[in-house]
Amino acid sequence: MENEKHHIVPYRVYILVLIGLLALTFLSIAITEIELGSLSVAGALVFASVKSYFVLKYFMHLKYDKPYIVTMVLFVFAIFVVTIIVTFLDYLFR
């Protein structure tokens, strides 16, 4: 079985992604100064999700991988989200 030629990701891409991640980290710390009340959790999760997106896409190579692997990742993420939502059907309505 032949292996596909591996796409070589330039160093520069990784450096740029890191800079983006660091910027997002600083931003996420900075917004804690702002009183967001009940949105603070959402805000934190948004930043974390965006950072994870970039780690998955570039560091973990999903941008260059075959689509079925991306499908699997999305599927697992969906299962997890559904599990939280269904669990909260209990706690939110007690």
Next chain:
Amino acid sequence: MNSTVVANEANYLKYRGKFKGLPGWIFSTDHKRIGLLYLYSMAAMFSVGVLLGLAMKLELLAPGKTIMDAQAYNATFTVHGVIMIFMVVVPGLPAVFGNFLLPIMIGAKDVAFPKLNLLSWWFYVAGVFLVLSALLFGSGTPDTGWTFYAPYSFKTGTNLLPAIFGAFILGFSSILTGLNFLVTIHRMRCPGMKWTKLPLFVWTLYGTAWIQLLATPVVGITLVLVALERMFGVGVFDPALGGDPILYQHLFWIYSHPAVYIMILPAMGAISEIIPTFAQKHIFGYKAIIASTMAIAFVGYLVWGHHMFTAGMSGTAQYYFSLLTFIVAIPSAIKVFNWISTMYKGSINIQTPFYWAASFIFVFMVGGLSGLVLGALATNIHLHDTAFVVAHFHYIVFGGTGFAFFAAVHYWFPKIFGRMYDKAWANIGWLVFFIGFLTLYSPMFYLGMMGMPRRYYDYLEQFHGGNILSTFGSWILATGFIIIIVNLVRSARSGPKAEMNPWKGKTLEWTVPSPPPVENFDEIPVIGADDGPYNYK
């Protein structure tokens, strides 16, 4: 084209490689040998579980203490559950028949990670020993039930930690098997073996593997948390420290409900192989069965709360879980319809596997319908924690996975051992077993409706008659089991040699010698456009 003579020298049973004798088996990375290792170890654990079950039935023969007191009874049903669930039906068909047949059915020489496969079995053995050690050493056999509910699970003085860690290790075994099968199916199908040409057993192994992979970690971490609660008092499930015991139940059932689909999907897959073969007819609705398999695997994640209707969840959650429970029954019903439709106008060959498959359909349906009774909120309140529930899950799990396992054994036995069993005794064994099964479990539906609680060693006098009948049934069942086992063991050793394709099946395992050579195929098969697993015309 009788290659059995040549094959005997190179077949996987007789092959002698780097290790000989017993080490040649327990250090083997051959998927076929690993499948048999699972078969033997699971058969041993099943026998222990059966003895524990018989002991429970003996205790329940009469009200009050018969042979054991309450504490011993609690320990007995706990160990019975842990063994049967974690050591028998969860590994179940995938560990034995998945391991043995998956590579052959897709035209491969082995699974993707043979060494990991052996490690899976070693984890299984380690888990078994850890759990058994909980019985032998320390402060008393666990008495929490196999469900380890908080807060009792971190308060009980019995020896819970080895049992928890044993279950944790058994979880690793399951995860690794699932991982291996997923990669194998994705990467090692032979040329022409498209997804739409896969045998249905392979499809069910695929769906099951996803559940093994994604659900097992949930119970793993939950059990670890119970252990941490016992050791350090972190408070996660302890109401005194702010924890919620119902959260434990959520997390436990988030695994344990999908786990029942780990148990039943491959069972349904085996039935989907057996019925077309013994009807000599293409399976009815191949794609519908695939779709319903995937639907069961997915929707099965969404119904766990139906084990918790009386625990204290919100009304919203209760309505939701009840609704989804009814929905998840639909794909299973589709399968039953398709199996029956396959038989219709088929050329039925009534043999032992067919008896098991037909009786599977019957008991599975009864069990499934009783599940709907439990899935409805109003009736559940009356029936929760009664003998009705015990009847339901034994019909579904023992009747479902158990019967399918016996069907699979009698179907693939000639391929695995290269010999045929005594068919008359196999059929007698089936009949006795079936009668015993019905006698043992049917009274429990009635007893539960009349109000007999489960997990009690004692009961009110009005339940006595039903219990006598049930216990009597357990002895008939045990007799049937002995007949079956003796027949199979004797035939494996000295039965008549089996041909390559005694049942005229169409899947790839019937194209290799019985028993198969070490690497399954001399040449990797190529599947043509007109080939298919059920092309009986």
Next chain:
Amino acid sequence: MEQEKHVVHDHYDAEASKIGMWLFIFTELLLFGVLFVIYAVYRYLNHDAFHLAAEELDTFIGAVNTIILLISSMTIAMATTALQKKNKMLTIVLAGITLVLGFVFLVNKYFEWGAKFDHGIFPGSVHLTEALSQGEILFFGLYFIMTGLHALHIIIGLVLIAVVMWKVHKGKVHAERAALLENSGLYWHLVDIIWIFLFPLFYLIH
């Protein structure tokens, strides 16, 4: 009767190994995911107590650890590029930097936890069970479990990377046989992602 048809086949399938590692990563995601579910439930039920308890945590150390892991993720990713460009020395250097950064992370954790223990904050402690509210007890219980389990995975990752460095040095992992390095990198990124979520949920509640 012996049948020595045992030919050693080189069954190297990079894609199979990659899927294998991704599947393993999925199990880890569910494992930590459950802990996040527990966190979510208890934070919802004990909103104010969680805020109060979080003030005990040092945002600066948490931020430093975040930055450390992000940089280490970059270096291990770069190591794959270096390997594919057949630059063996650079590969080992980059993996080595990852190793060092991971180790610094653990050292920080050690001091962090040490400070907590000195204040009498640890699971089952007298201070915890008697002086703090239930929500705070839960917060710290989850803090120790989740960061502890995460640290355990850092250690596993470091062992993996060390093994890979050795194999690169020995020439067993190279451009045509890069799976072990790539997949160890995947594992390391997973550990990074978990921390990306841990950091704001424990350290950035204000």
